[in-house]
Amino acid sequence: MALTGCYAFMKHVVTLLNILYLSCGLLLMLLAVWMWVDPTFSLSMVQDEASYYTGVYLILFVGTLLLIVGFLGCAAAISESQCSLVLYFCLLLAVLVAQISAAVWMYANNDKLVELVRYTVKTTVQSEYGSIEGRTETFDAIQSGFECCGASGPSDWAGSKYNNPQTESLGLAISSPEQSFKIPASCCKGDPKQCSEALTAVASGPISELIYSEV
Known part of the structure; x- marks a missing residue:
């Protein structure tokens, strides 16, 4: 029926x-x-x-x-x-x-979840980028694809193992405000020639406009 x-x-x-x-x-x-x-x-x-x-x-x-x-x-x-x-x-x-x-x-719990993701990304930036090939390639793809740089911004790279290969701790400050640090090429929005100088930044100075600032 x-x-x-x-x-x-x-x-x-x-x-x-x-x-x-x-x-x-x-x-x-x-x-x-x-x-x-x-x-x-x-x-x-x-x-x-x-x-x-x-x-x-x-x-x-x-x-x-x-x-x-x-x-x-x-x-x-x-x-x-x-x-x-x-x-x-x-x-x-x-x-x-x-x-x-x-x-x-x-x-x-949106704020907590966002913080958890940000912390995880920051861990990758500060302790894994440059030392784990697979994650380095993946993170480069993420930064290029989403047009971002680091977890909170380009300054995250200053205290990373990418700049301090012998460092085991996370988030160590650089010793001098005038000391320079490297930024990965995937953070740059220009061509390789334009990016060559922009990828070296000074801790106390401004970041080049060629570097992604959004997170």
Whole structure:
């Protein structure tokens, strides 16, 4: 017997929601596979490989779960069972509430999340750039692509291992306000000839206009 009234409407709503879930699940799984196959870019954003691959597994799990939920929902809609549709609609609402709650939490903790990302980027700038080839190449691509320089600005490079290869500590100040420091070529918006002088800055002096200042 065909569904009518509210149940017919519920069937259409469930179908639309499941198309959304299937799409999101597929995108997350593709993202997880890409992160697994080519981890170079994303590894520059985390402190260690264990944390990185934990995130990959989590994304893969969520993507798989959404795909399963989507397929089950489509099956319930096709079967046109009133009981199955009601139960499944309740399940979708529960998942939706969980997602909204997560979004609200992320919005409420936005400043902390931004600080965490900034701290991670600053760690890459100060202790890993120039010493880890993969992260160096990735960070160069990020700076060129997003037209930025450092975590907070070009001055971040003054106390980095890129300028002080023997230094193990982070954020060490340079010894003199007149001392110069190097800035990576990926921070420069001009051609190599124009950038040759701009890539050497003085701690107390202005940064060349050829150097990206936005973060």
